[in-house]
Amino acid sequence: MEPVIIDHVQKELDRFAQKKVYIHLETTNGAYASHFNESFFSSGAYIRNALLQYEHGKITGNGPFRVGLKMSFGWVYAEGITHFEVDDKGRLLLAGHDFSGKLAVSLQLSEQPF
Amino acid sequence: MEKERHVLVVFPHPDDEAFGVSGTIASYTKSGIPVTYACLTLGEMGRNMGNPPFATRETLPQIRKKELQDAADVLGITDLRMLGYRDKTVEFEDEAVLAAHMGSIIEEVKPSLIITFYPGYAVHPDHDATGAAVIKAVKDMPENERPKVHCVAFSNNCEEEIGQADIVNNVSDVADLKLAAIKAHVSQTQLMAAEMEEQLKNQDPAVMARIHNERFWTYKF
Ligand SMILES: [Zn+2]
Secondary structure: OOEOHHHHHHHHHHOOOOOEEEEEEEOOOOHHHHHHHHOOOOEEEEEEEEEEOOOOEEEEOOOOEEEEEEEEEEEEEEEEEOOOEEEOOOOOOEEEEOOOOOEEEEEEEEOOOO | OOOOOOOOEOOOOHHHHHHHHHHHHHHHHOOOOEEEEEEEEOOEEEEEOOOOOOOOOOHHHHHHHHHHHHHHHHHOOOOOEEOOOOOOOOHHHHHHHHHHHHHHHHHOOOEEEEEEEEOOOOOOOOHHHHHHHHHHHHHHOOHOOEEEEEOOOOOOOHHHHHHOOOEEEEEEOHHHHHHHHHHHOOOHOOOOHHHHHHHHHHHOHHHHHHHEEEEEEEEOO
């Protein structure tokens, strides 16, 4: 992956707009967070291969970035995005890595199921 | 260490075997005791991607699969099974089906000893769910056919609730293999392994003790 280039990611978000796309969306602080720090409130969410269609998508912020997808009946959004990649299958992989390099959030789009 | 006929190791994540058990595994294989390692997932949801990141959410499974195979080779494990569950979802599987799957492996391998996580005391939900499925499978066997089960526990409350580990294996003989197994999981351990090697070089007593002694709780049915 490489650090987000905002214009490049925006072009990719436009490419997937108004198509049926499979979404991977995940936030995580790791299963050990509360083990190492018992006052830490562990939380996260994960959805893989939700099939949806968005009207338009946008990346904003000064880094880490935010990405929002507007659907006719709702929204998808992710915060803390630092890196991106278009992989060899043409999928857009967005991820946010924390200060130690650990994955904290990921939002991925594909025309085929992941 | 007691002589075994066959050892079955069951963990959910590639690298679960590396930290607390790889010395024990290497000691068994070195003395000619076959070890089967059933690993439920490929650690698909791991958070370590390398720094700077060289893995992505989508490439991580293949990378970790290769690391797992490398670690198994280092440890002399000739029967490595990847069971195809997905990381962080094991606890949501049907418990009876999962236990039956574990049971079928136990029946086929016929181990004299199983090593797995102590359910309730292994921190990660996948660890607890895996241990619980193995325990259920063994419980369902006739008492006289049950293998021994040695559990790994490391939750903050474990000693308070289940007491001290009753089995402590000194694995200093195979410490080099243990380090090599830890290092095989490059994507997950690159920073930690370097630090550990440094501490070992300085003979840091706490680290030496942690690496040279592997602790298990015999499960009482
Ligand atoms: Zn684990």
